[in-house]
Amino acid sequence: MNPLDLKFIKPAVITDKRGQPYAKDFDDVYFNDLNGLDETNHVFLGGNQLLERWGEKQQKPYFCIGETGFGSGLNFLATCLAWQQCPKKPAKLHFISTELHPMSAGDLKSAHQLFPEIKTFSQKLLAKYDSFRAGIHQLAIDEDITLTLLLGDATENLKQLHAQVDAWFLDGFAPSRNPAMWSAALFNAIAQLSEPGTTIATYSAAAVVKKGLTQAGFKLTKQTGFGPKRDMLVGTMNEKPAQAINRQPWHPLPKANTQDKKVTILGGGIAGLCLARSFNLAGFHTTVIDQHSQPLKQASGQGYAMVMPLITAQKSPEALFYLRAFEHAQQAYSEHAFHQIGICELFPPEPNAKRIKNNKKLSLPDSLIQVNSQNIKYPNAGYVDNQVLAAEWSSYIDQWITAKVSCVEHHQQWQIQNELKQTIHSCDLLIIAAGMYSQVLTQAHQDLGLTAKLGQTNQIQTNKNLKLSHVILNQGYLIPIKQTALTGQYLIGATFDHLPATSWLQSDFSEYNHLQRNLTHWQQTDYAHHLSTATLVSKHTAIRATTQDHLPVCGPIINQQQFESAYQDLHHGRHWQEYPPAEPIKNLYVMTGLGSRGFTSAPLLADYLLSMITGQPLPLEADLCKIIHPNRFNFRNLKKTPTYSS
Ligand SMILES: Cc1cc2nc3c(=O)[nH]c(=O)nc-3n(C[C@H](O)[C@H](O)[C@H](O)COP(=O)(O)OP(=O)(O)OC[C@H]3O[C@@H](n4cnc5c(N)ncnc54)[C@H](O)[C@@H]3O)c2cc1C
Numbered sequence: 001m002n003p004l005d006l007k008f009i010k011p012a013v014i015t016d017k018r019g020q021p022y023a024k025d026f027d028d029v030y031f032n033d034l035n036g037l038d039e040t041n042h043v044f045l046g047g048n049q050l051l052e053r054w055g056e057k058q059q060k061p062y063f064c065i066g067e068t069g070f071g072s073g074l075n076f077l078a079t080c081l082a083w084q085q086c087p088k089k090p091a092k093l094h095f096i097s098t099e100l101h102p103m104s105a106g107d108l109k110s111a112h113q114l115f116p117e118i119k120t121f122s123q124k125l126l127a128k129y130d131s132f133r134a135g136i137h138q139l140a141i142d143e144d145i146t147l148t149l150l151l152g153d154a155t156e157n158l159k160q161l162h163a164q165v166d167a168w169f170l171d172g173f174a175p176s177r178n179p180a181m182w183s184a185a186l187f188n189a190i191a192q193l194s195e196p197g198t199t200i201a202t203y204s205a206a207a208v209v210k211k212g213l214t215q216a217g218f219k220l221t222k223q224t225g226f227g228p229k230r231d232m233l234v235g236t237m238n239e240k241p242a243q244a245i246n247r248q249p250w251h252p253l254p255k256a257n258t259q260d261k262k263v264t265i266l267g268g269g270i271a272g273l274c275l276a277r278s279f280n281l282a283g284f285h286t287t288v289i290d291q292h293s294q295p296l297k298q299a300s301g302q303g304y305a306m307v308m309p310l311i312t313a314q315k316s317p318e319a320l321f322y323l324r325a326f327e328h329a330q331q332a333y334s335e336h337a338f339h340q341i342g343i344c345e346l347f348p349p350e351p352n353a354k355r356i357k358n359n360k361k362l363s364l365p366d367s368l369i370q371v372n373s374q375n376i377k378y379p380n381a382g383y384v385d386n387q388v389l390a391a392e393w394s395s396y397i398d399q400w401i402t403a404k405v406s407c408v409e410h411h412q413q414w415q416i417q418n419e420l421k422q423t424i425h426s427c428d429l430l431i432i433a434a435g436m437y438s439q440v441l442t443q444a445h446q447d448l449g450l451t452a453k454l455g456q457t458n459q460i461q462t463n464k465n466l467k468l469s470h471v472i473l474n475q476g477y478l479i480p481i482k483q484t485a486l487t488g489q490y491l492i493g494a495t496f497d498h499l500p501a502t503s504w505l506q507s508d509f510s511e512y513n514h515l516q517r518n519l520t521h522w523q524q525t526d527y528a529h530h531l532s533t534a535t536l537v538s539k540h541t542a543i544r545a546t547t548q549d550h551l552p553v554c555g556p557i558i559n560q561q562q563f564e565s566a567y568q569d570l571h572h573g574r575h576w577q578e579y580p581p582a583e584p585i586k587n588l589y590v591m592t593g594l595g596s597r598g599f600t601s602a603p604l605l606a607d608y609l610l611s612m613i614t615g616q617p618l619p620l621e622a623d624l625c626k627i628i629h630p631n632r633f634n635f636r637n638l639k640k641t642p643t644y645s646s
């Protein structure tokens with residue numbers, strides 16, 4: 001199964017064989033019935049010499065393990081235990097594992113009960129193990145342990161992974177019982193993610209494994225296997241195979257070139273605030289520069305913002321991206337800030353019949369979406385209270401500088417200048433998260449292709465409690481903020497108006513009044529009378545930075561001049577290997593174009609940028625990294641055949 005199928009996987013059917021989990025379909029056990037934990041320690045931890053190598057690499061920021069076949073998670077939990085007990089080690093452990101038939105949480109728990117030593121880590125894993133969506137899931141298991149679970153076929157998933165693996169655990173049912181997994185394509189995908197010095201260990205000494213790994217570039221030796229098994233294989237990659245180069249040189253995802261753990265973020269909206277949180281939690285000193293003296297003003301200042309997935313009737317890049325973003329947002333926001341009261345979308349019956357059928361096909365869980373003939377419910381969606389969020393997360397900002405920035409220039413460091421052209425701050429690593437204004441601040445290097453959409457929300461008070469238990473969507477939205485016995489406070493919104501390029505720099509919108517337009521969505525509903533006679537409490541008008549494909553712009557800023565000159569004949573369709581990499585501007589990144597869904601996408605995008613900048617495994621599949629890349633519009637423009645005027 002492809003990780004980019006919009007699909008939820010049905011849990012594996014597990015049977016019991018002599019008190020151990022057993023997969024009937026493969027006629028194989030999940031772990032050795034002598035002692036699974038001892039087997040893991042012998043084959044995978046011992047075979048990769050992990051304890052010794054962790055000690056040698058203690059100056060490194062992280063150590064990364066890759067595994068085929070997560071199964072019961074026993075290998076993972078045994079590794080967590082060894083990591084915890086190891087006195088000398090790198091700062092962080094990344095464990096990446098693939099799984100085609102994930103076990104249910106109940107089956108995992110039963111399997112773990114056989115090994116009391118792993119109880120604490122088992123509980124930490126089970127607290128986060130809750131989605132069977134195909135594709136990538138990044139779970140923070142402990143302060144220094146991140147599990148990246150790739151659900152679906154191992155080869156397809158590893159082809160979508162952006163990571164550098166130090167050691168491989170080649171597990172999976174025996175090659176004779178599961179030949180489909182142990183393929184040349186899998187061994188090549190493993191090689192692509194390895195570097196010289198990367199090690200591999202597997203309990204299998206089958207000829208197909210030996211041949212495949214050798215051809216993929218590993219130098220192998222046989223060692224004594226565990227228990228009755230005579231042999232197992234261990235190996236090291238000597239030289240990276242020739243094809244292991246960037247297949248998309250026009251969409252580079254560079255690590256930052258700086259030793260300091262300091263970051264400057266230009267913009268204190270939801271993008272900037274999420275960035276401050278992600279980098280602060282990773283031990284960075286964070287500086288935020290904004291023209292306002294507090295976070296969450298401008299587009300992010302509407303008081304209450306919906307957070308929800310986007311489930312389209314057909315699979316689309318947007319749906320794939322926002323589903324991952326929604327899951328990530330649920331992990332990031334606290335229950336005080338994120339009110340998961342559910343969102344109910346009123347929908348005509350006709351198109352819904354199609355969606356009901358589609359949902360069944362995709363096995364989408366009821367906790368995500370429930371489609372009825374009249375409406376669609378998203379039970380775990382809801383809204384964020386911006387004030388609560390700002391109060392909770394402000395402590396992630398180590399330094400706040402209030403200033404209107406006119407330009408940023410690089411002279412050994414990034415120099416941030418105010419409107420009087422005075423340098424107010426210098427830094428090595430800069431992320432621009434300034435909404436529409438990001439376009440102005442990066443224009444010396446690259447055009448971001450943003451367009452401005454003006455919008456307004458209205459906070460109103462009714463003379464009756466409308467007794468709404470969830471947010472209602474009906475083209476516009478109606479958020480119940482506070483309901484007392486006799487009255488109710490609601491946020492209604494939002495309008496969406498195109499602004500010409502000449503007028504989006506204006507900042508005074510006090511003349512605009514969109515209340516009547518926001519009310520029109522409710523005219524045919526039971527709430528019409530009470531809403532139309534409500535008192536206006538406040539209004540919020542701001543500009544959204546949007547893109548033509550409705551996806552954010554997140555990643556490195558590119559040297560557009562170099563790109564256009566190197567890629568000018570792209571429309572002829574030369575082979576990708578013939579192009580040089582697009583040049584990123586050193587230590588300059590952007591996160592903008594969040595459109596109408598910034599509160600859903602920003603937590604994931606911030607962690608994604610942190611991973612990219614620090615060179616850690618990315619929490620997004622390669623094909624999704626591409627669709628949010630800042631260079632995508634320039635690439636698409638050059639791909640089109642030019643039209644010549646006579
Ligand atoms: C009316 C309305 C309703 C919306 N409803 C929702 C919703 O329900 N759910 C949802 O997810 N999204 C919603 N959105 C969209 C959401 O608000 C945006 O996606 C999000 O706020 C974008 O965040 P941002 O940090 O990129 O931009 P912003 O919040 O605009 O932050 C950019 C920051 O950069 C600062 N800045 C810009 N230029 C400079 C400069 N030159 N010098 C110094 N500082 C600068 C600004 O002061 C600002 O604080 C809505 C938007 C609007 C307008």
Ligand SMILES: C[S@@+](CC[C@H](N)C(=O)[O-])C[C@H]1O[C@@H](n2cnc3c(N)ncnc32)[C@H](O)[C@@H]1O
Pocket residue numbers: 012029030031068069070071072073074075076098099100101102152153154155171172173178180181
């Ligand atoms: C022996 S078990 C792994 C045991 C596991 N490492 C543990 O610690 O419990 C093999 C696992 O590989 C999974 N698997 C089989 N074929 C696969 C494939 N093509 N891609 C990913 N996982 C696969 C199976 O579903 C099963 O969970």
